[in-house]
Amino acid sequence: MKRKQYETAMAPMREQLVAMARWARVTGQRIVVLFEGRDTAGKGGAIRAVSEKLNPRQCHIVALAKPTEAEQTQWYFQRYVQHLPSAGEIVLFDRSWYNRAGVEKVMGYAEDPQVSRFLEQAPQFERMLVDDGILLFKYWLTTDQARQEERLRERLDDPLKRWKLSPVDLAARERYDAYTEAREAMLAATHSDWAPWTLVDFNDQKRGRLTLVRDMLDRLPNTEVPPPQIDFPPLGRQPRAERYSVLQPIANFPLG
Amino acid sequence: MKRKQYETAMAPMREQLVAMARWARVTGQRIVVLFEGRDTAGKGGAIRAVSEKLNPRQCHIVALAKPTEAEQTQWYFQRYVQHLPSAGEIVLFDRSWYNRAGVEKVMGYAEDPQVSRFLEQAPQFERMLVDDGILLFKYWLTTDQARQEERLRERLDDPLKRWKLSPVDLAARERYDAYTEAREAMLAATHSDWAPWTLVDFNDQKRGRLTLVRDMLDRLPNTEVPPPQIDFPPLGRQPRAERYSVLQPIANFPLG
Amino acid sequence: MKRKQYETAMAPMREQLVAMARWARVTGQRIVVLFEGRDTAGKGGAIRAVSEKLNPRQCHIVALAKPTEAEQTQWYFQRYVQHLPSAGEIVLFDRSWYNRAGVEKVMGYAEDPQVSRFLEQAPQFERMLVDDGILLFKYWLTTDQARQEERLRERLDDPLKRWKLSPVDLAARERYDAYTEAREAMLAATHSDWAPWTLVDFNDQKRGRLTLVRDMLDRLPNTEVPPPQIDFPPLGRQPRAERYSVLQPIANFPLG
Amino acid sequence: MKRKQYETAMAPMREQLVAMARWARVTGQRIVVLFEGRDTAGKGGAIRAVSEKLNPRQCHIVALAKPTEAEQTQWYFQRYVQHLPSAGEIVLFDRSWYNRAGVEKVMGYAEDPQVSRFLEQAPQFERMLVDDGILLFKYWLTTDQARQEERLRERLDDPLKRWKLSPVDLAARERYDAYTEAREAMLAATHSDWAPWTLVDFNDQKRGRLTLVRDMLDRLPNTEVPPPQIDFPPLGRQPRAERYSVLQPIANFPLG
Secondary structure (H helix, E strand, O other), rough: OOOOHHHHHHHHHHHHHHHHHHHHHHHHOOOOEEEOOOOOEEEEHHHHHHHOOOOOOOOEEEEOOOOOHHOOOOOOOHHHHHOOOOOOOEEEEEEEHHHHOOOOHHHHOOOOHHHHHHHHHHHHHHHHHHHHEEEEEEEEOOOOHHHHHHHHHHHHHOOOOHHHHHHHHHHHHHHHHHHHHHHHHHHHHHHHOOOEEEEEEOHHHHHHHHHHHHHHHHHHOOOOOOOOOOOOOOOOOOOOOOOOOOOOOOOOOOOO | OHHOOOOOOOOHHHHHHHHHHHHHHHHHEEEEEEEEEEEOHHHHHHHHHHHOOOOOOOEEEEEOOOHHHHOOOOOOOHHHHHOOOOOEEEHHHHHOHHHHHHHHHHOOOOOOHHHHHHHHHHHHHHHHHHHOEEEEEEEEEEEEEHHHHHHHHHHHOOOHHHHHHHHHHHHHHHHHHHHHHHHHHHHHOOOOOOOOOEEEOOOHHHHHHHHHHHHHHHHHOOOOOOOOOOOOOOOOOOOOOOOOOOOOOOOOOOOO | OOHHHHHHHHHHHHHHHHHHHHHHHHHHHEEEEEEEOOOHHHHHHHHHHHHHHOOOOOOEEEEOOOOOHHHHOOOOOOHHHHHOOOOOOEEEEEEHHHHHHHHHOEEEEOOHHHHHHHHHHHHHHHHHHHHHEEEEEEEEEEOOHHHHHHHHHHHHHHHOOOOOOOOHHHHHHHHHHHHHHHHHHHHHHHHOOOEEEEEOOOHHHHHHHHHHHHHHHHHOOOOOOOOOOOOOOOOOOOOOOOOOOOOOOOOOOOOO | OOOHHHHHHHHHHHHHHOOOOOOHHOOOOOOOEEEEOOHHHHHHHHHHHHHHHOOOOOOOEEOOOOHHHHHHHOOOOOOHHHHOOOOOOOEEEOOHHHHHOHHHHHHOOOOOOHHHHHHHHHHHHHHHHHHOOEEEEEEEEOHHHHHHHHHHHHHHOOOHHHHHHHHHHHHHOOOHHHHHHHHHHHHHHHOOOOOOOOEEEOOOHHHHHHHHHHHHHHHHHOOOOOOOOOOOOOOOOOOOOOOOOOOEEEEEEEEO
């Protein structure tokens, strides 16, 4: 998809996302969105598409580091729970509790009974959140291996993306099928009436972002809340220029 | 400044920021950057310019909500301290402990002795962080009132920016001079050898971002660390396409 | 019950509690004990009986203050979850999530649907903890109103206990029956196979403590783990006395 | 010192501690007490002497576990700062930031430059807390090696105290002199006008507790605040006995 086409399609949705945030703030809604999917699928970009115009004091992105030794011995959901939203907040999880059913299972970081227990508890846990009134969205971003290969290669070659390439990614590459299987087991166990999964095709990432955002917006109730009236009278004097007594600004970046 | 000119100038700096992050990770450096400045100056955009290509698991943006009642009675720096970096982390503060010398002073949220105590303690506090080896950058983004007026007006008119306009902003408008005075008092008290302030002219926000990032990069030591060698052998089979048994992806966003 | 009789009976149990703690440490067990019951029933004393000989770095007492405004809008269990134990830890809750079914219900701090939802979720929540391997004990300390009246009167008269007497206690006094009803509803909803309640008669507090501790110990599996062998050779020199160069100890408290 | 003598002397101080807590609550004072000293000196008992009659929701005991890997790379004071009190709170540190100048130095867990930096920063850090209005008490409990030997031996033999005996304790035993030296260096660097150390002789632990508590109380300003008037009318009916419909209390502990 061309950038221009993308921008044209995204523009109105940006406004709708901002309206969603206002609605959440005014009505005290709590919104949680999970972004899961294959390495290179485009989770980061999708999160940026949702968050870029929102107030970072309202919309939090949660990208947890690997668990500490102590955390590894706690109830599995414990370290995620503390990031759940208060009234008016939007929380975007860049990977989430579903790590256990994906990378941890495939790479052997979790043992089979831990994975089974997770698959049993996840729907119950989510049920509690949803019953409590949290709006929970679960997106899984799909991508064919041909695309994944291209993107891994790009990460290797592009210095801006090199950090995204870890030995785990390369292992993932050889376990494309194992990841598929793990995902299907996960969907079978955790796609519920109260917290359904939504699969979005991210072979074309721009289009995938449009699809995801459109879906999320369409599933919200009416979010129309008029912005507060703000009185903006003329300034009534000449606007001041900056004045400095202690320190001057540094020289501006030179114009080519 | 034109977008194209901006992109051309920013491109190499993006790579240098990524190199900085790798260097921090490998050498265990801790980096803290404070973004302060007038409302509408462009703090959010500057933070995005620094962070956009970095790993969100490494580069944290801290945008604290207003303090709770309990926090208001604690040692002032307490709620900021818990966000300071561990080895290898980069923390960008979207407003910082300097709130006390700015908005809190001008709007009367803090009492004079609290502000005085802050101005005394801030350099000592920062001294401890710097002596501990933290790399601390303090940027103050300046903007003339004429630009500020334009941008406030834009916030009023642009639905994407409307949320940025709060009654406090409008009060700030009438107190442009009081903010100038507060800033000068703050600079006089807290511009130190170990933690100097850098003022950056953000009348042109794109140019301001370039100026700020260039300055920060130039003040770092040599950050060259080669990326780890990664062996990327051919896949050795046909790449697989996604296969779905439980759930299908939803329909793609329609192409115009 | 006489103090001497109490001490004689408690002495062996103190050793068993210490053994329990060693066992938890060595085997990585996690133990959670909830102490609930009427005002004045003796929760604090019971907690002390369990914890007094244990390592405070292992055995944590959690006595949460009333929720902040933000916490009040979160998933109800959120602020409790962050205190759940890591491997080897023992957590004693001085009041717990059951506040919602007790004081919050009776005093009207929570609305009926919130209470109902809590009664539904508590067993599910506990199920997840228990299935995760946490050893969960739930004690409710009972006391007749005649005893409660004596103890409230004592709080009024004894300067050491005066702080325990709050207006809420006095309101509770008039709602003894409402508390009974609330407790019975709570028991009906949350006494489960996996996380049963244990009611303990605390009309005699010393005896109540013995009953509670005995019950808890009896429900544990075999906790025998020999303490590590420690080699304690003779010191091999005259023991030193303290020597002071900078500062002297202050004068000792005068002997009558 | 005999128990009876101790009880007689402690009784009035218990009331004064309770009065102190009420005063702190009513006036919003924040109190921090550090308990440091040799292994076996009696820190735990001293903390219990201060806290036993206080509200655990007001008086917090902070006994931190050893730092995680990430914490080890943070600004040294960071993990302590988050436990500093809000208005009305009392925080008792069972070991404190002074670990770095004691066990960490003697056992080689911290490197020399880290210890030096700590000795430089501790007074500055404490200065900030004290200037912020926190009441800070620093107690170091002293004990001759002969007593320490007796107590270590007791820990070895008494099953209730066995857990207190760690290999680090035994190493400490052989480094009694090194600990003395470390303490003296610490006192020389951190005994300040604003945050003085108080050494208390704990060769007799009961007497040491009396000395410490007396000293702390004497250094407080007038803490007299009358307790709130509470209206305690007659109940006006027969007090109710407990009634059970769902579950009965378990059998009481048998009377010998």
